[in-house]
């Protein structure tokens with residue numbers, strides 16, 4: 311029987327067990343998926359313990375997506391590009407790290423009909439998720455990528471990882487950039503649901519707006535963009551699709567798109 315988990319430091323609000331359980335049920339598999347709260351001092355022992363316990367796959371969340379990498383045997387191409395792992399596949403005696411946020415984001419944009427190819431894109435935020443977004447936008451052919459953050463050290467680190475990007479602090483945000491705007495900060499997330507990273511005036515310059523925050527279902531950023539008539543999407547579909555991609559890796563199959571769609575609609579009901 312296959313065993314899966316999500317591991318992080320504090321796991322009170324994770325939706326991973328719910329989403330993975332639904333995917334496994336849809337695949338007619340036994341949904342053995344548990345939540346592991348791991349103290350930082352125990353991180354070096356996690357992989358060995360997982361082998362002993364017989365895990366087949368493990369999702370990784372804040373704050374261990376980067377710290378876990380030295381303990382793995384192989385890192386996939388996209389996880390190397392992103393510099394972070396959120397999915398570990400225990401396969402034929404090896405641990406292989408992947409980054410499925412990259413794919414989840416790509417599928418979210420695709421479903422929303424937002425094609426970044428040939429267009430400029432602003433990524434607001436410079437944390438772990440921002441790296442996956444930048445890698446995905448670069449690989450999707452975005453014409454120019456500007457990362458905006460209040461954190462200068464993180465901007466420097468991103469420029470080192472992605473030499474072709476431009477960076478700016480919030481007060482240097484341009485007024486006529488156009489293309490896609492993506493929020494990759496927790497601003498607007500429950501319980502601070504009235505917050506928004508940019509003003510409606512700044513928003514007017516963009517053709518498309520995406521928020522990777524998924525709770526609330528429709529963030530203030532998305533509401534304000536829609537009020538201006540700008541197509542906008544929030545992060546719930548990305549959350550579902552990064553989990554679907556993780557199961558595609560664990561099971562080594564392509565999963566019918568309808569499964570993600572059904573789970574997404576079930577979660578929408580929960581959030582509405």
Ligand code: NAP
Nearest residue numbers: 435436437438439440461494495496522523524545548549
């Ligand atoms: P992270 O590594 O902690 O990075 C957060 C980034 O947001 C940092 O650049 C941080 O700047 C910035 N930030 C935080 N609070 C801010 C504020 N009040 N004003 C301006 N900037 C602020 O987190 P992450 O893993 O990148 O995740 C970011 C968000 O994306 C979270 O809400 C997470 O739940 C969501 N997410 C969604 C999905 C999905 O599937 N939909 C996947 C991954 C992440 P400082 O360094 O200066 O604090």
